[in-house]
Amino acid sequence: MISFSYDFWFGTKERLDISEMTIRGVIIFVLALILIRISGRRSFGLRTPVDNIVSILLGAVLSRAVVGASPFLPVVITCLIVVTLHRTLGWFIARNPRFSRFVEGDKILIYKDSKFLEDNMKRVQICREDVMQGIRRQSLTEDLREIDHVYIERNGEISAIRKK
Structure with a gap:
């Protein structure tokens, strides 16, 4: 049975049934889409080392919310910080050739x-x-x-x- 308590959605849980994990998966899918839009086209277009790091990190962190291994809100906040950092790095890379060569080679x-x-x-x-x-x-x-x-x-x- 699906639990609609605050703790279920924003906390951790040891065992999720199919419906609970499915609902979390849908929510994380929508969240990932929003995060990718915030991060920008660069994150999945250029495929530089920095872009790959963001992709892998987002996947790893978001998966923890789907399976209930980590509290939901810290996962969301961490992912927002990661995409904001990626966007900031992209901004500096686009404007500073020296920084670009340092970060991306x-x-x-x-x-x-x-x-x-x-x-x-x-x-x-x-x-x-x-x-x-x-x-x-x-x-x-x-x-x-x-x-x-x-x-x-x-x-x-x-x-x-x-x-x-």
């Missing part, structure tokens, strides 16, 4: 002048086949003669620039 050249830059590839821990996979996916070719430069981007994706 910079693109790294891994192929140039028909040569793989092995030192840079070791630095980012990728092999030639990883680079080729990125080239095939992005440039739709395996012919390196068509490729001018290849970068590993800040979010870990590989970008290939075709020759003119």
Whole structure:
């Protein structure tokens, strides 16, 4: 039977039945949607390390409210703080290139002048086949003669620039 007490909705509970967990799941779904809207498109669009941290953290914290492992209000407040921090970091990243490079890093050249830059590839821990996979996916070719430069981007994706 569903309990509508303050303690149930905003406290913790050792065992939830199906209806209780379902109702909590619906509430958390709506809350997560609101939090994502507050956080902005960046959190699920760019997929930089900072964005991934926010996604993982929100999922982990929100799940505690669904299963009743943590009190509801502290979960909500924690998540609001996380998305506010993410939005603030995004604001600074967009306005300060130095801060952006510090937080998210910079693109790294891994192929140039028909040569793989092995030192840079070791630095980012990728092999030639990883680079080729990125080239095939992005440039739709395996012919390196068509490729001018290849970068590993800040979010870990590989970008290939075709020759003119």
